Amino acid sequence: MSSTSTATAGPVADSPNRTLHAWWQAAPFTLVFVLFFLIPLALIVMVSFWDFNEYELLPAFTLRNYFAIFEGCSTLTEHGDFCVSLSTYLSTLKFSLLVWLITLVLGFAVAYFLAFHVRSSGMQTALFILCTVPFWTSNVIRMISWVPLLGRNGLVNQSLQGIGLIDQPIEWLLFSDFSVVLAFVHLYTMFMIVPIFNSMMRIDRSLLEAANDAGASGWQTLWNVIVPLCKTGIIIGSIFVITIVMGDFVTIGVMGGQQIASVGKIIQVQTSYLQFPLAAANAVILLAVVLMIIWGLTRLVDIRKEL
Amino acid sequence: MYGPMFVIFVLSFQGPEGGLTFPMRGASLHWFRQLAEGLGTVDIGAAFLRSLMLGGVVMLFTVLLSVLAGLAFRKKLSGGNALFYVTVASLIMPSIIVSLGIGLQFRLLDGGLKWLLEAVGATTTLEEYGTALGLFTSALGAHLTWTLPFGLLIMFAVFNRFNPAYEEAARDLGATPWQTFRHVVLPLIGPSVVGIGMFGFTLSWDEIARTSQAIGDVNTLPLELQGLTSTVTTPAIYALGTVTTVVSFAVIGVTVGLAMLLGRQKKGRVG
Numbered sequence A: 001m002s003s004t005s006t007a008t009a010g011p012v013a014d015s016p017n018r019t020l021h022a023w024w025q026a027a028p029f030t031l032v033f034v035l036f037f038l039i040p041l042a043l044i045v046m047v048s049f050w051d052f053n054e055y056e057l058l059p060a061f062t063l064r065n066y067f068a069i070f071e072g073c074s075t076l077t078e079h080g081d082f083c084v085s086l087s088t089y090l091s092t093l094k095f096s097l098l099v100w101l102i103t104l105v106l107g108f109a110v111a112y113f114l115a116f117h118v119r120s121s122g123m124q125t126a127l128f129i130l131c132t133v134p135f136w137t138s139n140v141i142r143m144i145s146w147v148p149l150l151g152r153n154g155l156v157n158q159s160l161q162g163i164g165l166i167d168q169p170i171e172w173l174l175f176s177d178f179s180v181v182l183a184f185v186h187l188y189t190m191f192m193i194v195p196i197f198n199s200m201m202r203i204d205r206s207l208l209e210a211a212n213d214a215g216a217s218g219w220q221t222l223w224n225v226i227v228p229l230c231k232t233g234i235i236i237g238s239i240f241v242i243t244i245v246m247g248d249f250v251t252i253g254v255m256g257g258q259q260i261a262s263v264g265k266i267i268q269v270q271t272s273y274l275q276f277p278l279a280a281a282n283a284v285i286l287l288a289v290v291l292m293i294i295w296g297l298t299r300l301v302d303i304r305k306e307l
Numbered sequence B: 001m002y003g004p005m006f007v008i009f010v011l012s013f014q015g016p017e018g019g020l021t022f023p024m025r026g027a028s029l030h031w032f033r034q035l036a037e038g039l040g041t042v043d044i045g046a047a048f049l050r051s052l053m054l055g056g057v058v059m060l061f062t063v064l065l066s067v068l069a070g071l072a073f074r075k076k077l078s079g080g081n082a083l084f085y086v087t088v089a090s091l092i093m094p095s096i097i098v099s100l101g102i103g104l105q106f107r108l109l110d111g112g113l114k115w116l117l118e119a120v121g122a123t124t125t126l127e128e129y130g131t132a133l134g135l136f137t138s139a140l141g142a143h144l145t146w147t148l149p150f151g152l153l154i155m156f157a158v159f160n161r162f163n164p165a166y167e168e169a170a171r172d173l174g175a176t177p178w179q180t181f182r183h184v185v186l187p188l189i190g191p192s193v194v195g196i197g198m199f200g201f202t203l204s205w206d207e208i209a210r211t212s213q214a215i216g217d218v219n220t221l222p223l224e225l226q227g228l229t230s231t232v233t234t235p236a237i238y239a240l241g242t243v244t245t246v247v248s249f250a251v252i253g254v255t256v257g258l259a260m261l262l263g264r265q266k267k268g269r270v271g
Helices: A016-047 A064-069 A084-117 A121-136 A139-144 A155-162 A177-202 A205-213 A218-229 A231-247 A250-255 A263-272 A276-298 B002-011 B030-037 B044-074 B080-092 B095-120 B123-128 B135-160 B165-172 B177-206 B221-231 B236-270
Strands: none
Touching (some): A139 A250, A231 B080, A276 B095, B044 B135, B080 B135, B135 B177
16 A cells, blocks of 8 residues: 555545555456456357367357357247257246246245344344355255155155055156256245345335325235335346356256256357357357346346445 | 255265165264265365365455455446446356356467467477366356455445544544554454455355366366266265265354454454
8 A cells, every 4th residue: 555645635535546546456356357257258259150170169250150059940840849949048048937936926925024024133133044044055965955855755755655645656856847946946045035135124114104004905015115115126136046047057957857958058068078169159149148138127227226 | 945955964874775865774974984985986085175275265365355346446436337337247147158258268278378389399398288277277267256246245235334434533543544444444344354255265165157167177076066966876975965064054153253253352442
């Protein structure tokens, strides 16, 4: 730290010297994001137009990768399905939408309960911490912890058979769409609860009393007062959940028994075969889809203003 | 949320004949011993150490850089808005894309370096040169793009509640900026700084997606664990799960304790 700007600190707050000073402090932080975020992103876009063979990348400008991804997508296959890429993107979107809906309802309900039904703030903190504790365990472990429950001979099937509800074990419990969505919800509802809870705690309680005095029913208060005031939290939570699910390949891999495809999974497989330009082209498309969703969501609220 | 986790802990103490599910066949530490001896070709111990080291370094960098950036953002920082948006973008960018980008970057760097070595005729160096991808280059960078946004957001929250009057008082008493920071600001933000460190470590400790393409030849523990889910079918994998969870909780316990200690010191000093 230099001593030149110290003596008369107050009045010179906006001098160029101080701005420079601030930038020296922010420089390492900025450097990390330039080196490991902005440059890599630029490279992905660049490489997505490159050519490649089995051994190396060939600098070029070609749209081959993009064509390869959507090859044969203009018509339906003979079984009446979409082509592989398109159906993968659709299924990834399907998972995002499902998980988003479920986590939104669950997260909102939990946050609502914590914010409005728990009276003492000590209890509130305690319950809140109780919600966050599992978050500190590795995702993979929380995923595989479902296996002994949902498996063919798992607890759920054993119990159901035990009480005589079913004769055969239910097969679709594990390594299915169901288990994938279940794991997602289990893993990421937290990302909904925290921001929604945060917005709810900022709501002035007198507004609720006012609504009550004005004769609003519980549902009316919820819909016309609480939901609009929690919009920021809901949007932030939604962005988190949707971007995570869109890019995920670990959860879908483990809980889908490596049988269900997702865009993230495709990218991962392509890189493991060193098909970097193809993977990059997929990443660019995925990025475009995610950005469109986020753009749509942020039209609804100014996030920077709310922080 | 606790149910499935609890099942894992219980099942990791299965007897030697036990399988992946209930019923339990005896109780033992058999699978933990198996784990210590290594599972086939996978060297769990080394992966464990690597994860631990990487987590430590990430923690250090996260604390240093976020506190510095947090301080910078309190002043007039032209271009600060752009930096903020980049930070948030990094937070919500699908991890696989960041990971792929960093992997590509280092592969291209490899190509460039090899070409350069060939051009200057340093053949021995060329033969020994493997890749620039590694634990403390690409993987460290990948982890920082994930931990730093959390660090910065915490710093924002901290400085929003921070009363600058204390600093002015220190300045009026003739303290240098460093003295002001060391004796006034740091004790006040101490507990949060510890919190940022904890975030840094635990986020790095569990990270898979960002590491996957950016780590090179070696693996961290979560990556090994992910790989094992499709190949290993014994409760040893549960034992591994239990071990990593215990480490997570130990780190959190220690840091929460430290934060409370710092908080108490602060109270003692102020009041």
